[in-house]
Amino acid sequence: MTQPHSFFPIREEGGAVLILDQTELPHRRVERELADLEAAAHAIRSMQVRGAPLIGATAAWGLALAMARDPSDSGLNSALALLGGTRPTAVNLRWALERLKAVLLPLSPSSRAEAARSEARKVCLEDEAANRAIGQHGLKFITDIAGGKAGAVRVMTHCNAGALATVAWGTALAPVYAAKQAGVPVHVWVSETRPRNQGLLTAWEMREAGIPHTYMADNAAAHLIGHGQVDLVIVGADRIAANGDVANKVGTCLKALACREWGVPFHVAAPSSTLDWHCPNGAGIPIEERSGDEVRRVAGAEGAVTIIPEDSPVANPAFDVTPARMVTAIITERGAVAPDRLSDLYPERKP
Numbered sequence: 001m002t003q004p005h006s007f008f009p010i011r012e013e014g015g016a017v018l019i020l021d022q023t024e025l026p027h028r029r030v031e032r033e034l035a036d037l038e039a040a041a042h043a044i045r046s047m048q049v050r051g052a053p054l055i056g057a058t059a060a061w062g063l064a065l066a067m068a069r070d071p072s073d074s075g076l077n078s079a080l081a082l083l084g085g086t087r088p089t090a091v092n093l094r095w096a097l098e099r100l101k102a103v104l105l106p107l108s109p110s111s112r113a114e115a116a117r118s119e120a121r122k123v124c125l126e127d128e129a130a131n132r133a134i135g136q137h138g139l140k141f142i143t144d145i146a147g148g149k150a151g152a153v154r155v156m157t158h159c160n161a162g163a164l165a166t167v168a169w170g171t172a173l174a175p176v177y178a179a180k181q182a183g184v185p186v187h188v189w190v191s192e193t194r195p196r197n198q199g200l201l202t203a204w205e206m207r208e209a210g211i212p213h214t215y216m217a218d219n220a221a222a223h224l225i226g227h228g229q230v231d232l233v234i235v236g237a238d239r240i241a242a243n244g245d246v247a248n249k250v251g252t253c254l255k256a257l258a259c260r261e262w263g264v265p266f267h268v269a270a271p272s273s274t275l276d277w278h279c280p281n282g283a284g285i286p287i288e289e290r291s292g293d294e295v296r297r298v299a300g301a302e303g304a305v306t307i308i309p310e311d312s313p314v315a316n317p318a319f320d321v322t323p324a325r326m327v328t329a330i331i332t333e334r335g336a337v338a339p340d341r342l343s344d345l346y347p348e349r350k351p
């Protein structure tokens with residue numbers, strides 16, 4: 001099966017690492033080269049690339065770029081520190097850096113550059129394969145609903161957990177792409193996701209793929225869920241604790257609450273690289289607090305406009321934690337289970 005989308009969030013061409021700059025979307029489609037370690041760190045911090053799996057993949061490439069310039073132990077350690085400090089919540093960042101560190105540290109500096117490149121390629125290939133598998137496991141939830149109703153299956157999502165947030169396919173949107181390929185009619189409710197409006201990215205992806213969708217204000221979610229307009233919700237994750245608590249883009253928990261009230265399935269789709277077995281529950285997940293300017297301004301095709309005076313205090317927590325009890329199923333590349341059965345998919349993690 002080929003990729004269901006026409007763009008590459010990150011790719012390698014003739015030795016160069018190219019990213020699709022998501023701060024330009026949906027208004028302009030601009031590819032940029034990551035020339036060095038600093039460019040990779042900047043891309044993650046400024047959200048030119050974003051979404052947990054793509055952050056991990058970009059960090060892997062950032063380390064490869066660093067090793068091409070300075071493969072010494074101190075070069076490796078300072079690159080790990082720089083990249084590791086870019087964003088705190090998506091555990092895929094730490095996962096990718098630890099993975100490359102384990103490969104590179106035992107090697108002599110002269111062989112690190114090529115080994116880092118090869119491992120970064122593997123991280124990307126594995127992300128694509130994991131997300132494709134998530135699509136197939138998640139498709140079952142959609143086809144089950146399709147079998148019992150007329151018309152399209154109505155999926156609500158939050159933020160962008162599509163292909164743009166990964167190397168390919170996406171996580172929450174992988175089952176939607178799989179449904180489209182399988183000929184199962186779907187319609188996607190795309191939540192705006194203030195303050196950075198990642199819903200615009202989801203709408204752009206859905207438009208590119210020809211998948212019916214409707215963009216909506218975040219505040220409309222409970223109304224739509226409560227009025228029978230949503231068959232299931234699928235969101236991604238930035239970190240899933242060992243007990244199944246899920247950190248995802250702020251606003252996710254409100255959708256889960258509405259789903260619990262009205263009995264609508266609430267699924268979380270994420271690759272294994274998003275699971276944090278060292279974190280027993282959601283209380284241990286660091287929540288990124290971003291600049292208040294993201295709340296003070298709204299960005300559009302013609303630039304940003306200020307909507308609240310500069311000296312008005314604002315808060316901007318970028319993620320929230322949805323308790324495991326509100327999640328119907330967690331879908332990984334290994335299958336779909338209730339959150340309290342997550343370790344059944346990972347027997348190697350059982351004591």
Ligand code: MRU
Nearest residue numbers: 050051052159161165236237249
């Ligand atoms: O701040 P962002 O845009 O990086 O946050 C992204 C999300 O919260 C996504 O839902 C999550 O990373 C899952 S991506 C497949």
